[in-house]
Amino acid sequence: MKLNTRDANAYFARPDPARTGLLIYGGDAMRVALKRQQVILALIGPNGDDEMRLTRIPAADLRGDPALLQDAMTAQGFFPGPRVAFVEDATNAHAKIIAAALADWRDGDAQIIVTAKQLTKAAALRKAFENHKNAYAAGIYDEPPSQQDIEDTLKKGGLNNIDPEALKALNDLARSLDPGDFRQTVEKVSLYKLNDSTPLTVEDVINCAPTSTEAALDDVLNIVAEARLGEIGPILRKLESQGVNAVSLCIGATRHFRALYTAAGPAGIGGLRPPVFGERRDRMQNQLRKWGIQKLEMALTLLTDTDLQLRSTSRAPAMAVMERTLIRLTMLAAR
Numbered sequence: 001m002k003l004n005t006r007d008a009n010a011y012f013a014r015p016d017p018a019r020t021g022l023l024i025y026g027g028d029a030m031r032v033a034l035k036r037q038q039v040i041l042a043l044i045g046p047n048g049d050d051e052m053r054l055t056r057i058p059a060a061d062l063r064g065d066p067a068l069l070q071d072a073m074t075a076q077g078f079f080p081g082p083r084v085a086f087v088e089d090a091t092n093a094h095a096k097i098i099a100a101a102l103a104d105w106r107d108g109d110a111q112i113i114v115t116a117k118q119l120t121k122a123a124a125l126r127k128a129f130e131n132h133k134n135a136y137a138a139g140i141y142d143e144p145p146s147q148q149d150i151e152d153t154l155k156k157g158g159l160n161n162i163d164p165e166a167l168k169a170l171n172d173l174a175r176s177l178d179p180g181d182f183r184q185t186v187e188k189v190s191l192y193k194l195n196d197s198t199p200l201t202v203e204d205v206i207n208c209a210p211t212s213t214e215a216a217l218d219d220v221l222n223i224v225a226e227a228r229l230g231e232i233g234p235i236l237r238k239l240e241s242q243g244v245n246a247v248s249l250c251i252g253a254t255r256h257f258r259a260l261y262t263a264a265g266p267a268g269i270g271g272l273r274p275p276v277f278g279e280r281r282d283r284m285q286n287q288l289r290k291w292g293i294q295k296l297e298m299a300l301t302l303l304t305d306t307d308l309q310l311r312s313t314s315r316a317p318a319m320a321v322m323e324r325t326l327i328r329l330t331m332l333a334a335r
Contacts, residue, residue, distance in 0.1 A: 025126070057085065
């Protein structure tokens with residue numbers, strides 16, 4: 001039987017141990033892996049692996065020994081409880097072997113969990129599960145988690161007191177981060193608020209969100225964008241002593257001014273990806289008051305010319321070239 005997205009998410013959270021098997025397939029390996037981890041954990045519990053109630057079988061091994069799955073499915077362990085025979089990275093080439101195991105399955109056997117990459121409707125592996133009366137097939141698509149998914153994940157981490165703005169920030173992050181990074185962020189938020197009964201705030205989310213290369217250069221870029229000319233020299237010396245080179249600084253500056261250029265357009269600051277929150281959002285809005293579209297276009301042209309010069313055979317000291325560009329940008333902002 002085929003599960004639609006809504007029913008699949010509900011089933012992953014509370015799988016039926018009496019089912020014969022489940023196929024999880026999709027183009028994003030991380031999303032598939034996260035759902036597979038969720039459903040296996042729900043079936044056998046946190047101690048299932050230690051109690052040898054989980055058998056992992058790389059699909060490639062089935063070609064050399066087709067009986068592996070049958071043996072894992074019917075083997076009786078020392079510990080009571082549901083068992084899982086997990087086949088990883090299956091393809092249509094393994095469909096006959098897996099279909100035979102599904103046909104031979106009996107009550108008390110281990111549930112067969114199979115993961116695969118994207119499969120077409122006509123794929124033999126999909127048909128083996130979709131045509132089985134007691135097995136499911138679920139496709140995982142490149143969609144960010146829903147608000148309910150995020151709330152459920154936070155609740156599992158003990159977070160029930162969530163400010164609406166913090167939830168909105170997490171929703172935005174879910175749409176800009178890959179699934180693995182977002183999961184790590186939510187786990188970090190849960191640890192950050194461990195034994196803290198106060199509401200989860202936007203600032204808490206910002207403190208736990210992944211940082212980017214641009215964030216490491218925020219100080220000097222904010223100084224430039226806010227026309228604080230006298231502070232450029234000292235902060236550049238500090239960055240240079242930390243190993244930041246002129247090319248990295250130019251790339252970071254270009255990203256910053258491209259973000260400002262996007263925020264100055266019709267989509268506004270809400271159109272930025274990854275999203276910008278809290279104090280950084282307020283600061284960017286203040287910078288936009290100094291920079292119109294025309295000035296930002298001039299800034300990006302200047303940075304492009306500088307990048308070309310830094311990557312050329314010019315003998316000019318790279319950091320001096322970059323410092324001159326930042327000074328010119330600061331003076332442009334002050335006009």
